[in-house]
Amino acid sequence: MKPKLLLLLFFVNFSIYAQYTSIPDVNFENKLIALGIDSGTTDGQVLTSNIDKLTSLDVSNSSITDLTGIQDFVSLKYFHCHYNKLTTLDLSKNTALIYLYCRSNQLTSLDLSKNTALETLDCHTNSFITLDLSKNIALKDLTCSYNSLxxxxxxxNIFLENLTCDNNQLATVDVSENTALKIFVCHNNQLPTLDLSKNTALIQLTCNSNPLTSLDLSNNTALVYLQCIYNTLTTLDLSMNTALQNLSCFSGSLTTLDLSKNIALKSLDCHSNKLTTLDFSKNVALDRLHCYSNQLTSLNLKNGKNSLLTDLNCKSNPSLNCIDVDDVSYSNTNWSMFKDATATYSLSCSTLGTKETTFDKITVFPNPAKEELHIDNSTLEKATVYDTLGKLITTTKFTNGSNNNTINLAGLRSGLYYLYLENEGATIVKIIIIE
Structure with a gap:
């Protein structure tokens, strides 16, 4: 009787021991304790019944180097282990996994062949050279930036909707099978070409800092956001991208940019190119424009919605003398600091040339002035004075036919001011000095 009892007790003790999972990494166990999954004692193990039904686990930012024990989290669907010190990660037993977030570790390889249910993978900032995703057919969201791929x-991965693979060493990426792709971020690679002809669902494309010389977006009619900065593009045809709202194409080699079809455009940053002409007369939603440091000779902002344009910079275009706008006074009041001093706002720059003889006959004296400024011209309609900060100082309207028009400048501080002279929609600016 006694031997049988001893044998029974042995099997009971063994059964109790078998219900524990080894957790050799003290930081891993401490995290489980902090989450209330393990008991309050660090003993290198956790009760298996406490972990085998868990569907979600977040052990991020815990200085973990070894995730031994994760194999018994067999029901795990959502796993966060980012910002640790992992060099290996074995998830072969976690076949229910749907979401894996393992960015910012020290991983050099990752075997996901058993994780066929995986839909989201973020392995950003590791040391991968290769990444085999051939078994992960269900994958929808992939972020593998800042590796060495x-x-x-x-x-x-035919269901892929988001592919973010920037800051690698990729010379080619074939996305022809990824027809569901909506977001494609591939900047800072070595891509000389991009074939996006099959990606008709694409909404966002970021392809900065690649050796791209051309970019065909004619089939990407759903595109809303495009960033293609620091490339060597000389042309960019966006005539088919009528849904486009945000475009960044600065620091390139563009010589032309036709946006007449992009009436939904809200934000454009095209500075530091070789553009000579920009026409925004059709872009009635535009609220942000940075076109500084180009070679502009013509800029048309006259779209009937200038009040929406709250972020403007068209400086460093030394050959730009006139800018078409909806309202000269509004533009001078709100945008005087966002252009070169030699450029003027006008209702019709195209007619300015016919007025040059009129403006050539203008005599402004004395300059420097003290309390009064005289303007000798019989056809002048209005003169407006602004300080160097763009603040309106005074506006004077003139009687048609008067040859000697006077502006009262009494009380102004000494310094430099801008004098805007207007006649039939044309404007010219002169610099005056108050002593």
Whole structure:
């Protein structure tokens, strides 16, 4: 009787021991304790019944180097282990996994062949050279930025909607099978070409800092956001991208940019190119424009909605003498600091040339002035004075036919001011000095 009892007790003790999972990494166990999953004692193990039904686990930012024990979290669907010190990660037993967030570790490889249910993978900032996703057919969201990937095969990931693979060493990425793709971020790679002809659902494209010389977006009619800065593009045809709202194409080699079809455009940053002409007369939603440091000779902002344009910079265009706007006074009041001093706002720059003889006959004296400024011209309609900060100082309207028009400048501080002279929609600016 006694031997049988001893044998029974042995099997009971063994059964109790078998219900524990080894957790050798003290930081891993401390995190489980902090989450209330493990008991309050660090003993290198956790009760298996406490973990095998868990569907979500977040052990991020915990200085973990070893995730031994994760294999018994067999029901895990959502796993966050980012910002640790992991060099290996074995998830072969976690076959229910849907979401994996393992960015900012020290991983050099990752075997996900058993994780066929995986839909979201973020392995940003590791040391991967290759990444095999051929078994992850269900994958919808992939972020693998800041690795050392030289190749990336996503041909099997036909449900992929978001591909973010920037800051790698990719020379090619074939997305022809990813027809559901909506977001594609591939900047800071070595891509000389991009074939996006099959990605008709694409909404966002970021392809900065690649050796791209051309970019065909004619099939991407759903595109809303495009960023293609620091490339060598000389042309950019956006005539088919009528849904486009945000465009950044600065620091390139563009010589032309036709946005007449992009009536939904809200924000454009095209500075530091070689553009000579920009016409926004059709872009009635425009609220942000940075076109400084180009070679502009013509800029048309006259779209009937200038009040929406609250962020403007068209400086450093030394050949730009006139800018078409809806309202000269409004533009001088709100945008005087956002252009070169030699440029003027006008209702019709195209007619300015016919007025040059009129403006050539203007005599402004004395300059420097003290309390009064005299303007000798019989056809002048209005003169407006602004300080160097763009603040309106005074506006004077003139009687048609008067040859000697006077502006009262009494009380002004000494310094430099801008004098805007207007006649039939044309404007010219002169610099005056108050002593």
């Amino acid at each position: 030289t190749t990336l095969n996503v041909s099997k």
